Amino acid sequence: MAEASQSETGFEVDGLSPSRVERPASADELSRVIADANSAGEAVIPWGGGTRMSLGNTPERYDVAVDLTGISGIVEYEPADLTVVVSGGTRIAELQAVLGESGQRLDFDPPEPAAATIGGSLASNAVGPVRSNVGGVRDLAIGLEVVEADGAVTKSGGRVVKNVQGFDLVRLHIGALGTLGIITEVAFKVSPIPADTQTVAGWFDGLDAARETAMRIFNWSFQPEALAVLVGARALAVVQTLAGPGDGESEAVVILARVSGGFSAVRRQVDELTSLFGADMADGFDVLGGQDAEAAWAGSLPDAQTPPALSARATLKPTDAFAYASRLIGASNAVGAFGATIHVGTGTVLADWPGGDPEELAKTAAAAAMAAREFRCEAVFERYPSELKSEIDVWGNPGPAIDIMRRMKEQFDPKRTLNPGRFVGRI
Amino acid sequence: MTMNAFERLLFRLRDVVGERYVVHRPDALIVYEYDGSVDKHLPRAVVVPGTTQELALCVALCHEVGIAVVPRGSGTGLSGGAVPTEGTVQIVTSRLRSIIEVDAENRIAIVEPGVINADLSIAVESLGLYYVPDPSSQRACSIGGNVAENAGGPHCLAYGVTTNHVTGMEVALADGSMVWLGGEAREAPGYDLRGVFIGSEGTLGIATKIAVRLMPLPEMIRTMVAVFGSMDQASKSVSDIIAGGVVPAALEMMDRVTIDAVEPTYHPNYPAEAQAVLIIEVDGLRESVEDQSAAIEQLCRDNGVASYESSDDSERRAELWAARKGAIGAFGNLKPNYYLVDGVVPRTKLQEVLAKVAEIGAEMDLMIANVFHAGDGNLHPCILFDERIPGETERVLDAGGQILKLCVDAGGALSGEHGIGLEKQAYMPLVFTDDDMRSMARLGPAFATDDGFNPSKVFPVGEGSEAETGYSKTRRAGTSDVV
Structure with a gap:
């Protein structure tokens, strides 16, 4: 039976603590835990690696923390099929290590892979640079098993790369923050690790200059496996590493393009990119070797050691993403070192502000939300000062579709057992 | 009423x-x-x-x-x-055929649901763009229908099916209200209602506007035709190509029966010993096309290919594709009717399952042709028959059920791209439990459909009350008192 213990620390969410922590070791154990909590009217908050627990509105209630890292391991892996089935509590790095032994990988690289779990990353719809030019992790999951609020263990999708059998609940649960069910198993399609990978960085004076070049790359007939534009503090850090300290203006903007494939194709793409950076009069550009490339890409993500106080995520049309990022720069003067990454292909802008007075941060957030709305899009605040969370919906306003979402929650979790209040519209 | x-x-x-x-x-x-x-x-x-x-x-x-x-x-x-x-x-939706907007720089188009799949690609070709999903019926099928069924096609192997290319749609709900699910951007806060609507087979609403993403036309496309003296060699080549880490843009297979059907109409002139044909396409940068096609050719030769041709010329490529694209229609050369079974198997099980499909054909004395998306394990055994022979249709459907069971037993799926609809509703329990289906059936109430769209599809009908199963098993009439 699952271990349950009293008064544990380390499972706080927005300052609230659970009355107990459950650590199920299998989907069946989890099923009993959830069914019991559901009949007792208790509120459950699922935990994966705990790297994204800042996400969401303040919980309405919090009785039971469920630590899912015990439901872990590779369930089925057939390298020749390029598919893998993995338990939800498996750490991303652990999965990648197993795949790597067969020369394969999952094209998904969100921050903190050693801690983040597969299930938690899917539930919270984490993003990383890879595939940022084509699409996110939603496109890689082909099947899902979840434990629902009444304890039922259900599955959808399948284990083959192409399946349209029944409704696509896989996509429903991805990004649902565990409010409709807790992910216990995922089937993915995986890819061969490319023979060669190179990163080309180019830095520019100002966002407008970089925008033209980045959009040209976005519209090329070849697609880099990752294409990111770094703004503010993130850009400055990369420029100073590459061009030397003291270099780089505060207006510096960096384009990072990572190309992969066979050696001759990679060489050609690197040539095209460097010629483009030259022709478009970048302030500088460089082809980055292994460690430098890793450092530059790490610089495109928030620092896990010193997490920002405010983070906003918004997804727009690529050209709008640049215009929105430029509004953010204008709105950020009061709160110090602002940094942002634009994933050009998906149009996702991830912006952070390191710290400062909560009231000032809230004002900045309001400005960011307004800026997003100018482009008919909502900013989601993945981090927000806890003490002020009750004053906003960190997910923004989803528009009229909220009615369908509310009924969805009512259908799947009528007693509001799973993560009550934390998701969009305080579902 | x-x-x-x-x-x-x-x-x-x-x-x-x-x-x-x-x-x-x-x-x-x-x-x-x-x-x-x-x-x-x-x-x-x-x-x-x-x-x-x-x-x-x-x-x-x-x-x-x-x-x-x-x-x-x-x-x-x-x-x-x-x-x-x-x-x-x-x-x-056939009168709703406008392409409302094309945003070339962001590679997005907004179309009405009746727009024909191929017409969109033709319309944006001069901008250097195309719409990737290409069902074999692409000259006739509508994008609205593609959304309902989450349609696939030969080129979905490398680039994904409809759901990977549609970013959002405006939907008419049962009460006549219209709401956008997703939009022109790649994601929106909240549940991915766009994702659940695609492939819901017309049971949740009707898409009235659809936002799709377009892709840049590849720099180079190469089509290869590899002819083998046995199905085993061809299937092995498919497995080897995938296992070798090459994911072509398309990887299609035709068997001997299909070859017999297409020869009189398309004259591909495959060699006499041909038992299986692979049509393989790679696209992208010139350099990667060269690399990938060289690797593919080597694997085909290792498996004893009988003849091998490749071309980068668009006219010749169209000829190489003609037999594959016209195969289903050409079955009329052999029998008046066909029943196409859409199932999926893991790519490592192709040889095994195809052999068992042939056994079913032999045991039941039915002619079965195989023409399919081999690269993603998406089988399309076509049972050829004559519906005028009494009892023949029932025998064919029975064989189809046996083939689906084979696919499921091999770890595969009931459908790769055609959907469940009426055809496969009875087979859903082969893959899903009552709990699984009850979970799926919650989408209707969430969308407040009141069973008002495409009733009695997807889920099994027949035995068992709704109270027992959690979803309705009665074939609901469109109206309660039809006169």
């Missing part, structure tokens, strides 16, 4: 769309009773709205009087998704 009430509904529908766009005379209804599958049923009436507002109004009028609607695009579906069920009114 009394006949008068139905007459009143027709009157109101005519008021919305105009007299000539409401069809209800039985002789005129016959063309709407079927799609590309084997099931048939007459709708009670057919409405062909001319604007999305008209469409939403028609949905609302039907909903108001408790008559369910069946959405229909071009009617090319292969699982009965557009086949009317008892007492339903069919709403056809």
Whole structure:
């Protein structure tokens, strides 16, 4: 039976603590835990690696923390099929290590892979640079098993790369923050690790200059496996590493393009990119070797050691993403070192502000939300000062579709057992 | 509902769309009773709205009087998704054919649901763009229908199916209200309602505007045809190519029966010993096309390929594809009818499952042709028959069921791209438990459909009450008191 213990620390969410922590070791154990909590009217908050627990509105209630890292391991892996089935509590790095032994990988690289779990990353719809030019992790999951609020263990999708059998609940649960069910198993399609990978960085004076070049790359007939534009503090850090300290203006903007494939194709793409950076009069550009490339890409993500106080995520049309990022720069003067990454292909802008007075941060957030709305899009605040969370919906306003979402929650979790209040519209 | 009430509904529908766009005379209804599958049923009436507002109004009028609607695009579906069920009114999107907007820089287009799949690619070709999903029926099928069925196609191997290329849609709900699910951007806060709507087989609503992403045309495309003296060699080559880490843009297979069917019409002139043909396409940068095609050729040679041709020339490439693209139609050269079974198996099980499919054909004395998307393990065994022979259709459906069971037992799926519809609803329990299906069936209430769209599809009908199973097993009539 699952271990349950009293008064544990380390499972706080927005300052609230659970009355107990459950650590199920299998989907069946989890099923009993959830069914019991559901009949007792208790509120459950699922935990994966705990790297994204800042996400969401303040919980309405919090009785039971469920630590899912015990439901872990590779369930089925057939390298020749390029598919893998993995338990939800498996750490991303652990999965990648197993795949790597067969020369394969999952094209998904969100921050903190050693801690983040597969299930938690899917539930919270984490993003990383890879595939940022084509699409996110939603496109890689082909099947899902979840434990629902009444304890039922259900599955959808399948284990083959192409399946349209029944409704696509896989996509429903991805990004649902565990409010409709807790992910216990995922089937993915995986890819061969490319023979060669190179990163080309180019830095520019100002966002407008970089925008033209980045959009040209976005519209090329070849697609880099990752294409990111770094703004503010993130850009400055990369420029100073590459061009030397003291270099780089505060207006510096960096384009990072990572190309992969066979050696001759990679060489050609690197040539095209460097010629483009030259022709478009970048302030500088460089082809980055292994460690430098890793450092530059790490610089495109928030620092896990010193997490920002405010983070906003918004997804727009690529050209709008640049215009929105430029509004953010204008709105950020009061709160110090602002940094942002634009994933050009998906149009996702991830912006952070390191710290400062909560009231000032809230004002900045309001400005960011307004800026997003100018482009008919909502900013989601993945981090927000806890003490002020009750004053906003960190997910923004989803528009009229909220009615369908509310009924969805009512259908799947009528007693509001799973993560009550934390998701969009305080579902 | 009394006949008068139905007459009143027709009157109101005519008021919305105009007299000539409401069809209800039985002789005129016959063309709407079927799609590309084997099931048939007459709708009670057919409405062909001319604007999305008209469409939403028609949905609302039907909903108001408790008559369910069946959405229909071009009617090319292969699982009965557009086949009317008892007492339903069919709403056809064929007049909604505008490409509303093309944003070339962001590679996004917004289209109406009746836009023909191939027409979109043709329209954006001069911008250096195309719409990737390419069902074999792409010259006839509509993008709205593609959304309903989450359609695939040969080039989905490398680039994904419809759901990977549609970023959002405006949807008419049962009460006639319209709401955007997703949008032009790649994600929106909240549940991925876009994701669940795609592939919901017309049971949740009707898409009235669809935002799709477009891709840049590749720099180079190379098509290769590899002919083998045995199915085993061809299947092994497919498995080797995938296991070798090469993911071509398309990887298709045809067997001997298919070759016999296509020879008289398309004259591909495959060598006499041909038992299986692979059509393989790679695209992208010149350099990667060269690398990938060299690797593929080597693997085919290692497996004893009998003849091998490759071309970068668009005219020759079209010729190399002609036999594959026309294969289904060419089955008419062998038998008057075919039943296409869409199932998926893990790519490492191709050889094994194809051999068992052949055994089923031999045991039941049925001619089975295989022409399919080998690269993603998506089988399409086509059972060729003559429906005029009494009892033949039943035998064919029985064989189809056995083949699906084979796929599921091998760890595969009931459908790769055609959907469940009427055709496979009885087989859903092979893969899903009552709990799984109950979970899926919650989408209807979440979308407040009131069973008003495409009733009695996807889930099994027959034994068991709703209380027992959590989803309805009764074949619901479109109206409670049909006169």
